[in-house]
Amino acid sequence: MSQTPTRADFDQYMLPNYAPQQTIPVRGEGSRLWDQAGREYIDFAGGIAVNSLGHCHPVLVEALITQANKLWHLSNVYTNEPALKLARALVERTFADKAYLCSSGGEANEAALKLARRWAHDHHGAQKDRIVSFSHSFHGRTFFTVSVGGQPKYSQGFGPVPGGIVHGEFNSLDSVRELIDDRTCAVIVEPMQGEGGIIPATPAFLAGLREMCDSVDALLIFDEVQTGVGRSGAFFAYMEYGVTPDILTSAKSLGGGFPVGAMLTTDRVAPAMAVGSHGSTYGGNALASAVALAAVEFIDTPEVLAGVRARHECFREHLEAINRQHGVFREIRGMGLLIGAEMAPEYAGRAKEILPLAIEEGLMALIAGPNVLRMAPSLVIPEADIDEGMVRLERAVARLVAGR
Ligand SMILES: *Cc1c(COP(=O)(O)O)cnc(C)c1O
DSSP states (O other): OOOOOOHHHHHHHSOTTOOOOSOOEEEEEBTEEEETTOOEEEESSHHHHTOBTBBSOHHHHHHHHHHHTTOOOOOTTSOOHHHHHHHHHHHHHSSOSEEEEESSHHHHHHHHHHHHHHHHHHHHOTTOOEEEEETTOOOOSSHHHHHHSSOGGGTTTSSSOOSSEEEEOTTOHHHHHTTOSTTEEEEEEOSEESTTTSEEOOHHHHHHHHHHHHHHTOEEEEEOTTTTTTTTSSSSHHHHHTOOOSEEEEOGGGGTTSOOEEEEEOTTTGGGSOTTSOOOTTTTOHHHHHHHHHHHHHHSSHHHHHHHHHHHHHHHHHHHHHHHHHOOEEEEEEETTEEEEEEOGGGTTOGGGHHHHHHHHTEEOEESSTTEEEEOOOTTOOHHHHHHHHHHHHHHHHHHHHTO
């Protein structure tokens, strides 16, 4: 009559919309995790680019506990000190003049898209409602964001899709030229496609989008939910590209594991969201804001950001060494600590098979689509954990190759 939950409980009690691995981790410290049986894992997955400082980082634990003993939640009928500090910290570090706080990436994008529609409506009229997005993009799972996203399988079967959305080809300015006109209110793009396969935008593509948006007075939205808050090696990836959006969304790394999201914009655009136009009960929650502020202040330092870029090189060298041995990858790419290894033609579509093998070897990794092995570890993962994790990954890859 054990009360300890098992993996079978997932199938019995939870909605069948996920297919989690068999192991159930119960404790984490830095870039290591332990499951119910006490087995240890090295974490190259980082909760899908979320655990930016690993598990239970003392700075985040301290911020959470201190705030937990003061005040958790007020609603938006009042404001609170952590939310004000977080908004200020984000504005002071970026192009933005104003921040909207929420609890996830999808919510941040929902706010961004509604803001763009509303701004265009107020400044140009109701006919300016067209949103340009890109194939293979991912912007969240709310019905608006999933419809804007470029993977139709995620929005099919749920009834009529919101209108006014068109999709171009990522990294092709020619494809955008045919879609953008005076009716366009916004272009939304990930500076590096994450779920779509770890595909960085070319600098010319982002610069060209900026120009085209300016020419028709459309707003440029950068979805930095996955690339932001140190993940790319800059505080936000747009800083590396030198192209500034009108609206930027952030989540994932921002909370280091606590649910939080943010939408940033300028004083030109922000007034379109007047009192009562949008909101969220948990947006600006004091606990979430306190943790996110601690994460932002810790990550946005020259040392941590330089550390991310150094670790990128370390990952790349290890993956290239594994590839010299086994020839499983066609290309290793990415920015900072968001790294993809695309499978070689002989292993096309088989990235997913590496994951359970890696688990057996004591390593957690990710995929980005059927063809790309993805890694998004802690931004401060110790070198020893990278080395040991790569030993385990090599064993998993060797088993894939040997078919055992
Ligand atoms: C994960 C992700 C989202 C969705 O974030 P949620 O917190 O799951 O709602 C949106 N955009 C990008 C680029 C993402 O990687």
